[in-house]
Amino acid sequence: xxNKPDKIIQKQLxxxxxxxxxxxADTDVAVIGGGVVGCAVARxxxxxxxxxxxxxxxxxxxxxxxxxxxxxxHTGFDAPVGTLEWQCVQRGYxxxxxxxxxxxxxxxxxxxxxxAWTEEEESRFPDILKKGSENGVKDLGMLSRSEVLxxxxxxxxxxxxxxxxxxxxxxxxxxTPLAYLMQALENGGKALFKAGVTGGEFTGSKxxxxxxxxxxxxxxxxxxxxxxxxxxxRDVLGSSEFTIKPRKGQFVVFDxxxxxxxxxxxxxxxxxxxxxxVLFPTIFGNLMVGPTAEEQEGRxxxxxxxxxxNELHAQAIKKLPALENIPVTATYAGIRSATxxxxxxxxxxxxxxxxxxxxxxSTGLTSALGLAQHVYGLLLKKGAEFSEVANPSIPKVPNLxxxxxxxxxxxxxxxxxxxxEMVTQREIKAVLESDLLPAGSLSGLKRRTRVTMGRCQGFYxxxxxxxxxxxxxxxxxxxxxxxx
Amino acid sequence: xxxxxxxxxxxxxxxGGGPSGLAxxxxxxxxxxxxxxxxDRESVAGGVPRHCGHPPFGIVEYKRILxxxxxxxxxxxxxxxxxxxxxxxxxxxxxxxxGRLTLISPDGPGALEANRVLIATGARETxxxxxxISGQRPLGIYNTGALQSMIYLKKRVPFHRPLVVGTEIVxxxxxxTCRKAGITPVALVExxxxxxxxxxxxxxxxxxxxxxxxxTSILSIQGHERVEMVKLSDKDGNEKDINCDGVLFTGQFxxxxxxxxxxxxxxNQITGEPIVDKYGRCSDPSYYxxxxxxxxxxxVAGKCWRAGQATAQWIVKDLMGTxxxxx
Ligand SMILES: Cc1cc2nc3c(=O)[nH]c(=O)nc-3n(C[C@H](O)[C@H](O)[C@H](O)COP(=O)(O)OP(=O)(O)OC[C@H]3O[C@@H](n4cnc5c(N)ncnc54)[C@H](O)[C@@H]3O)c2cc1C
Ligand SMILES: Cc1cc2nc3c(=O)[nH]c(=O)nc-3n(C[C@H](O)[C@H](O)[C@H](O)COP(=O)(O)OP(=O)(O)OC[C@H]3O[C@@H](n4cnc5c(N)ncnc54)[C@H](O)[C@@H]3O)c2cc1C
Numbered sequence: 064x065x066n067k068p069d070k071i072i073q074k075q076l077x078x079x080x081x082x083x084x085x086x087x088a089d090t091d092v093a094v095i096g097g098g099v100v101g102c103a104v105a106r107x108x109x110x111x112x113x114x115x116x117x118x119x120x121x122x123x124x125x126x127x128x129x130x131x132x133x134x135x136x137h138t139g140f141d142a143p144v145g146t147l148e149w150q151c152v153q154r155g156y157x158x159x160x161x162x163x164x165x166x167x168x169x170x171x172x173x174x175x176x177x178x179a180w181t182e183e184e185e186s187r188f189p190d191i192l193k194k195g196s197e198n199g200v201k202d203l204g205m206l207s208r209s210e211v212l213x214x215x216x217x218x219x220x221x222x223x224x225x226x227x228x229x230x231x232x233x234x235x236x237x238x239t240p241l242a243y244l245m246q247a248l249e250n251g252g253k254a255l256f257k258a259g260v261t262g263g264e265f266t267g268s269k270x271x272x273x274x275x276x277x278x279x280x281x282x283x284x285x286x287x288x289x290x291x292x293x294x295x296x297r298d299v300l301g302s303s304e305f306t307i308k309p310r311k312g313q314f315v316v317f318d319x320x321x322x323x324x325x326x327x328x329x330x331x332x333x334x335x336x337x338x339x340x341v342l343f344p345t346i347f348g349n350l351m352v353g354p355t356a357e358e359q360e361g362r363x364x365x366x367x368x369x370x371x372x373n374e375l376h377a378q379a380i381k382k383l384p385a386l387e388n389i390p391v392t393a394t395y396a397g398i399r400s401a402t403x404x405x406x407x408x409x410x411x412x413x414x415x416x417x418x419x420x421x422x423x424x425s426t427g428l429t430s431a432l433g434l435a436q437h438v439y440g441l442l443l444k445k446g447a448e449f450s451e452v453a454n455p456s457i458p459k460v461p462n463l464x465x466x467x468x469x470x471x472x473x474x475x476x477x478x479x480x481x482x483x484e485m486v487t488q489r490e491i492k493a494v495l496e497s498d499l500l501p502a503g504s505l506s507g508l509k510r511r512t513r514v515t516m517g518r519c520q521g522f523y524x525x526x527x528x529x530x531x532x533x534x535x536x537x538x539x540x541x542x543x544x545x546x547x
Numbered sequence: 548x549x550x551x552x553x554x555x556x557x558x559x560x561x562x563g564g565g566p567s568g569l570a571x572x573x574x575x576x577x578x579x580x581x582x583x584x585x586x587d588r589e590s591v592a593g594g595v596p597r598h599c600g601h602p603p604f605g606i607v608e609y610k611r612i613l614x615x616x617x618x619x620x621x622x623x624x625x626x627x628x629x630x631x632x633x634x635x636x637x638x639x640x641x642x643x644x645x646g647r648l649t650l651i652s653p654d655g656p657g658a659l660e661a662n663r664v665l666i667a668t669g670a671r672e673t674x675x676x677x678x679x680i681s682g683q684r685p686l687g688i689y690n691t692g693a694l695q696s697m698i699y700l701k702k703r704v705p706f707h708r709p710l711v712v713g714t715e716i717v718x719x720x721x722x723x724t725c726r727k728a729g730i731t732p733v734a735l736v737e738x739x740x741x742x743x744x745x746x747x748x749x750x751x752x753x754x755x756x757x758x759x760x761x762x763t764s765i766l767s768i769q770g771h772e773r774v775e776m777v778k779l780s781d782k783d784g785n786e787k788d789i790n791c792d793g794v795l796f797t798g799q800f801x802x803x804x805x806x807x808x809x810x811x812x813x814x815n816q817i818t819g820e821p822i823v824d825k826y827g828r829c830s831d832p833s834y835y836x837x838x839x840x841x842x843x844x845x846x847v848a849g850k851c852w853r854a855g856q857a858t859a860q861w862i863v864k865d866l867m868g869t870x871x872x873x874x
Contacts (some may be wrong), residue, residue, distance in 0.1 A: 391676065
């Protein structure tokens, strides 16, 4: 029997702040944080038959590191050999490919090229190939300069050679976690928004968590608070084994006219600190360059910087000269939850039934499903017993990928609201009026429909959107009325 | 997906039902062209003037001073009276060889084959992102076009105390619109040492009592949920913080020519204008362009109306086989 969610309750949970003394839920597992990792963990728990509540402090999912990434599904060819990160990336990769069709999640089978632009970079190829093969990625190949140029004729002729990574792909960074959480909710899970966890007490068998919305009792707690993972550990457990060192990555998004200029993800030869600056197609039909790697104090400050954007822009043109003539659509930044050490910080407080998934800094979109498997394994070891849902319900997410049919290709969509991204009124209404998981903020609506994310950035549709979203968000587009 | 692709043919298809497109359509009909179809993606025709709640519009066309919305209604009526077919909520999604257009509308995907096509898709302002402005990306950052449609079409205001950026004619429109909606700009900033246009800006800032900061550039936009502050810098590098709840980027018009960029037609890669000969004809001679999609800098509605008429006359000659083919 499938546990259908209580629609009314889910709507209430999404609503306004109740009172922080209210008692909200009693559950097997509380997942703190609605980033991609939290969504994947919640899904796994629900499918395994646990009662699960995902607790998020923002008004929608993906408010932290998961809101701005490169959306590459990594094979793990360059992951540190034999690490838990590598294992989770590989497992996450496999599971994503296995389940994505049933959710209607798209895949751009772009493949990647690790491109060498200098002799020094080329000299690192043997190491990269060796690491790839140690990591079980057996299909890496080599291309000479002329082979690279025949495959990617728009790349600068300065290219020297490349390693091919045929199974490095591009996915939809926002619909993916959304699909995970929707499946958790459709199979009995609950999600609480605007409910930042501020403290908690372990009573010997259960946790009583304090949130901004009220209290939640849980047998197990999984800390998936991303950029705030260390703070949460400190607030609740009293200490943290790691400290988050936020590392910002800025991006420049080029107009859709650039999409046809490359077919593969163009990776640089990685350095120790980062994967470096990548040129890549997006699932939405754009082309992007980024991300940078900038250490900073602020965990929320995703500011962009003109000089750095210009630098990125120039680097992109150097590698792909035709970009010179392509307009910029958008600029943004994402923040990685790096720590003082490069590896994932998976920490278990066995006595208190608390697991922290910390420091998931640059591969979390890929590894999330793998991490969820890992966490489930840890709970089993602790003796947790759940009975797996027999025929889990599988939600379909609306397609936003440019290469697949969009909603506007099916008649009776009302009208197109966002002309640049071809977003229909029907799509927007469906997200705003969803019983299961309505968008909780304008950014949430953007991530789930792409509205205003195109080249005009709202010149044509902001007014229409202000009207459609009236009364829906805590921070509305319009702040007042006028008789004019 | 709809299983039947709607297909139709016409003599001239006009993409865009703004002043230039409607002027051209009306002229074509009056010159005896049989089937003239205007395609516009919005649910109401009229183009940008629909949301310019202020005068002056219509002097050239009707010898009267009208507000944008009344003008928009009037040009639509003129076109319909002349026998123009206007298809609304119809987006042209690609320009194919020799006038083969693909369309999307709530009835489903479709195709329209036209003997000649006029591209009259207008222009829009450069958004914050393409200006590579530093800072956060909170709510409250708009262009004049968005502000005007919010105020004149939806009667809503997106901010109360914005910083306005730019000193083009449209910046004056922006100040005027703010004034009408009870919005008080905290300042008008201009990067250069001279305003882009002299008369209305000096006059407007004085009239509305808004500080005009010349030689001033934006260092960054700050604010978590909504805009809270903008950091400015003058020519000597003196920094200044200005509190505000929005930023309005005015002007720096660019052609709305993405259809052309994605097509086989030649385009000026830098400015984004379709490349045309002196008759307004594109590299594929089935296509023409007119209005603000071609004008750099952009022009007022009356000029676009005239341009639409003139191009239509060439199209008529071309259809009759009397136009000289000189590119
Ligand atoms: C620039 C960049 C590029 C990247 N590129 C890729 C890529 O191409 N491929 C890939 O696989 N990965 C990539 N990543 C990595 C990936 O995005 C991250 O690993 C992943 O998003 C981390 O997710 P998370 O769920 O751990 O954290 P987050 O997304 O930060 O989620 C944590 C959530 O917890 C909430 N929260 C915090 N504190 C509390 C509290 N006290 N109570 C309740 N809720 C709380 C936050 O609001 C947030 O929503 C990239 C990352 C960046 C920044
Ligand atoms: C903020 C602002 C204030 C202004 N104030 C004044 C003023 O006071 N007085 C004055 O005379 N002029 C003013 N103007 C200028 C005037 O609006 C323009 O000169 C005029 O609208 C240009 O006409 P157009 O037909 O070239 O383009 P537009 O009016 O922009 O019309 C283009 C049309 O094309 C449609 N379209 C675009 N792409 C597609 C597609 N792919 N498929 C289908 N349809 C499409 C659009 O929906 C639109 O209706 C102002 C402009 C702005 C932006």
